[in-house]
Amino acid sequence: MTVRIGVIGTGAIGRDHARRINQVLGGARIVALSDVNRASAEAVRDDLAPDAVLFATGEELIASPDVDAVLVTSWGATHEQYVLAAIAAGKPCFCEKPLATTAEGARRIVDAEVAEGRRLVQVGFMRRYDAGYVALKQAVDGRIGAPILVHAAHRNPTVPEQYVTPMAIHDTMIHEIDVLRWLLDDDYVSARVIFPRAAARSHAKLRDPQIVILETAKGTVIDVEIFVNCHYGYDIQCEVVGEDGIARLPEPMAVQMRLGAKLQNEILTDWKDRFIASYDVELQDFINAAARGTAAGPSSWDGYVAAITSDACVAAQEKAGEAVAIDLPPRPALYS
Amino acid sequence: MTVRIGVIGTGAIGRDHARRINQVLGGARIVALSDVNRASAEAVRDDLAPDAVLFATGEELIASPDVDAVLVTSWGATHEQYVLAAIAAGKPCFCEKPLATTAEGARRIVDAEVAEGRRLVQVGFMRRYDAGYVALKQAVDGRIGAPILVHAAHRNPTVPEQYVTPMAIHDTMIHEIDVLRWLLDDDYVSARVIFPRAAARSHAKLRDPQIVILETAKGTVIDVEIFVNCHYGYDIQCEVVGEDGIARLPEPMAVQMRLGAKLQNEILTDWKDRFIASYDVELQDFINAAARGTAAGPSSWDGYVAAITSDACVAAQEKAGEAVAIDLPPRPALYS
Amino acid sequence: MTVRIGVIGTGAIGRDHARRINQVLGGARIVALSDVNRASAEAVRDDLAPDAVLFATGEELIASPDVDAVLVTSWGATHEQYVLAAIAAGKPCFCEKPLATTAEGARRIVDAEVAEGRRLVQVGFMRRYDAGYVALKQAVDGRIGAPILVHAAHRNPTVPEQYVTPMAIHDTMIHEIDVLRWLLDDDYVSARVIFPRAAARSHAKLRDPQIVILETAKGTVIDVEIFVNCHYGYDIQCEVVGEDGIARLPEPMAVQMRLGAKLQNEILTDWKDRFIASYDVELQDFINAAARGTAAGPSSWDGYVAAITSDACVAAQEKAGEAVAIDLPPRPALYS
Amino acid sequence: MTVRIGVIGTGAIGRDHARRINQVLGGARIVALSDVNRASAEAVRDDLAPDAVLFATGEELIASPDVDAVLVTSWGATHEQYVLAAIAAGKPCFCEKPLATTAEGARRIVDAEVAEGRRLVQVGFMRRYDAGYVALKQAVDGRIGAPILVHAAHRNPTVPEQYVTPMAIHDTMIHEIDVLRWLLDDDYVSARVIFPRAAARSHAKLRDPQIVILETAKGTVIDVEIFVNCHYGYDIQCEVVGEDGIARLPEPMAVQMRLGAKLQNEILTDWKDRFIASYDVELQDFINAAARGTAAGPSSWDGYVAAITSDACVAAQEKAGEAVAIDLPPRPALYS
Ligand SMILES: [Mg+2]
Numbered sequence A, B, C, D: 001m002t003v004r005i006g007v008i009g010t011g012a013i014g015r016d017h018a019r020r021i022n023q024v025l026g027g028a029r030i031v032a033l034s035d036v037n038r039a040s041a042e043a044v045r046d047d048l049a050p051d052a053v054l055f056a057t058g059e060e061l062i063a064s065p066d067v068d069a070v071l072v073t074s075w076g077a078t079h080e081q082y083v084l085a086a087i088a089a090g091k092p093c094f095c096e097k098p099l100a101t102t103a104e105g106a107r108r109i110v111d112a113e114v115a116e117g118r119r120l121v122q123v124g125f126m127r128r129y130d131a132g133y134v135a136l137k138q139a140v141d142g143r144i145g146a147p148i149l150v151h152a153a154h155r156n157p158t159v160p161e162q163y164v165t166p167m168a169i170h171d172t173m174i175h176e177i178d179v180l181r182w183l184l185d186d187d188y189v190s191a192r193v194i195f196p197r198a199a200a201r202s203h204a205k206l207r208d209p210q211i212v213i214l215e216t217a218k219g220t221v222i223d224v225e226i227f228v229n230c231h232y233g234y235d236i237q238c239e240v241v242g243e244d245g246i247a248r249l250p251e252p253m254a255v256q257m258r259l260g261a262k263l264q265n266e267i268l269t270d271w272k273d274r275f276i277a278s279y280d281v282e283l284q285d286f287i288n289a290a291a292r293g294t295a296a297g298p299s300s301w302d303g304y305v306a307a308i309t310s311d312a313c314v315a316a317q318e319k320a321g322e323a324v325a326i327d328l329p330p331r332p333a334l335y336s
């Protein structure tokens, strides 16, 4: 069976996912497109999906009997309405982050999915599909004993002036929030932020870098350095300290060179390159589950928990040094 | 357009390629299967390709108007006849190595393809599609100056008793022969083999390890350690020394651990794991070219040159220490 | 000129320093020994320093006109009195840590040295002489821009039952306290301790591991993981994040092996091996300065500041999560 | 006892060894100096050895009753005569390489020492004292099984025009010749040289780089890349392949930096930095043995074997591609 997919939102990420589905991955085909900018949808159709039908609205696309499953890659503020519509239609739905712009919105999606009684939503937390994190999880689960500490870093060479302090959580650390929870199979109970002096390359409305400290229900302490104007490269680090030993996220594959009195290899500078392969894997997982009428991978619940945790981290930025409690509601059985 | 593919030979590699095409890659579908063991073909159909038609012979499969392109993954001795038949039918053909069991056989394929006037054959030298070698080639082409020396190693943990000395060339070093020629954009002019004492784990009819030294038309010297009973792991090493610096093939991605007084990461032990991702890439390249009615990647000519070079290396094993000349006929314009 | 040295305290470290001076280093000779256990002093004389005269007390040794400089390697509680006596005698004095058992005691030494008007005391903070830290300091001073963050770890395989929580500061973290202050050329303004759940191998009176967070006068934030029952090895890590890039303390030199499906090298397990070479360098520095009638390297002031900082860190352990202020008195001109 | 040392030849290396003995190492003192250029000897006396007496000739220095042991650091052509004189005087003698300018000259020294009946000569093959090679030898002896192959490289950034092809053996590869023989506890039976095209930075009278292949009595095959105009740095590599695994010479300690989109550490460019610490260790070994009236470390026999092997390698350069036999006379019992 070929899963017939409709894409809502044909900007950069929507176009890229359409290319994946029609050219790289197996088992699915783009049959429908929709965008508020119709010319954008037409261009994707012409370039990548000649068989696709254009719909004036996301809701019409979702309602089409020719569409088996939906990709929500539109502007973030519209995610919630499309995901709720897909759930109402009983169609599997892949939603790029954020699942919703507020924790309440994410909660409404969780409630709708629970009412529907089956997993229909996959959130675009692609790091869980990265080969490095997958290998790290194997080491954490089987080699180093129970985790006690995690040291992580999320570094980006530069951000524009409009990137303000809370975005370091909502746009950047959000990935650590999800992937570390998955890596540790644990939940957060508090967040704390510590600011050193701001870097010279920081901006008026950005305190950069910062250390976010999370504590988990099992008692693990996580420190995450977020440094979005680090200048030297895009660099994701993660080291888990367990009872018996330590495991470290692999560095991206690189040719080692001896050149100009340096033993050297390249560090990536563009975030898009770092997890590029994981987008293929996450979408294949979506296709495979959609073929069975359901969804797998990061769930609505994961998106909701990430939203609650992000809000707590932003609150912790405002009370620098203090611990802010993270209280999660009970986890519905659907997500256990 | 979906390329309709027929597979001749449904053993382990044929089955695996069928899975790739129907489940992992885009743009193609398995529509036909054939194997001398009909039950094997039936099993692949039932497990992976429900729409495939079974053919009694490879020739009938190739002749079918429903088949656009052919995968030859049968027993090596039958490759030549099927590839010739595919060329005669004007259909793109992916052939696992060896292209033929003799250099003469490979030459007949080259001649047929040249007579046909267009590329139709891709040989299964998957290393050219490995992300590590691709990155190494970029460094060799652009960073380290013109190559002068190459140090390589092909190590395998163990081989069975029936693996005899010439197989170290035909089955093992064959991959270095092709990939280094591609990496250097060069041709070989001589081969020489030097044997140290045999390892204790070697066999009666195997002299293991050995050093094969190749010289190229441009004057580069390559030394390749082949050690097929190295015990510790499956390990492929390649270091290119250029005028300005040195580039080294990346190690496979691995989690670094600190455990039991060792800073350690795993080394692969099974050759199938090392280049697994490159099989996907090579077949996608085949599909993409087949959709245009042609073939890309490693050509018949490359398969023929590999056969000539292998024969010279085996002759060099028999005259240990001496250089054996490698005389290549002129390269047809089709492959320039 | 050969510096004539007297050693007060001939236990393990005193004996080892006597061996260094008489057998490894240049420019000095052991001429006097004293220990509360006379048999111990006799044994060192017989084994390593045949020309040495034995003194009944440290004070008599210091007073001897044949002694140019003094090593205080006795029991910690006696350090203060001997160092004060050496200052009073105007003789250069190398004192193993702690300089005194209380910050007040260290202050008395500072005051005496200031009154004397010249540097006479070197404290045994040997890490400043470690080739790795010296190279790291060069990188911090010249390559990575001004420091903003430091991530450090001090891991030890195991400690005995009598090692209690404050010892993680006084006996273990004391080295980071001194060496990071030197590395950053900065002073601390606050300390905070965060405890994850205790490791299974921790003890009743030990909370292990812990994260100590120090903030400096220049606004740098330092996080130090102390994990004294980490099991896998003795491992000292230090990474400095600057405005332009990151520098990391070198790993100890080790042979890389490919063995048993592991790419591996040994991690030390005994702390004595990690900084062994730096003891030679620190004592040679002492000898060289003593020949000029003064002292170099870590000063009384550095020992005093380390004591104040340690006390703050222990207070921070008792108020887990809270920042404890570190107020330093003005630095005397002698130490600027 | 303090060993009283006389230095014959006060050029760069003689001066540096004088500094070591008087300022860095224990157990010895420079008491005598001699140089054909008296001003040079006076300068060393004034700067480093105020107590030293100047002698008009090396022979007079050796004859002085105030001299216990001798350092021969004069012009290479004079080594043999001074070493023979020291043996005749029964005084331990450290001789920088070459022991003599011909194998015959080295043989005369061996014969004289054998006649004397005890070890009196240490040759300045400092690599045996390098911490990296010492660690590698431990791994080779105890961890990786019996050696079968060695892959080595000796790379230098640049050499002047007067450096001609044979110097790649006599001045450069001489270190590998000695240290690999020691590492493997083996002797050479043949040498072969293979030349790739010459590097663009090579000179009219220099074929650079080259591969020297040595076979040993135990059947180990060694390939050594010599590349003296490699441009990028001074880089010494050595990898030993054994029955069970592989051990690799440690890279020099270096701070790892993340800077300018590169994960990088410095490669040395000056050969003097690479083995600087081993000079201290070799001379301390000389002093310690001299205090017992004998010599340790690399012997006259080792120097003689290195000379024979070097001559064979130069002959092999002249017959590129062919194996040149290395026939060693029986080893005198003194060196077993
Ligand atoms: Mg995503």
Ligand SMILES: [Mg+2]
Pocket (backbone or CB within 6 Å): B096, B097, B124, B125, B126
């Ligand atoms: Mg293949």
Ligand SMILES: [Mg+2]
Pocket (backbone or CB within 6 Å): C096, C097, C124, C125, C126
């Ligand atoms: Mg000390």
Ligand SMILES: [Mg+2]
Pocket (backbone or CB within 6 Å): D096, D097, D124, D125, D126
């Ligand atoms: Mg030397």
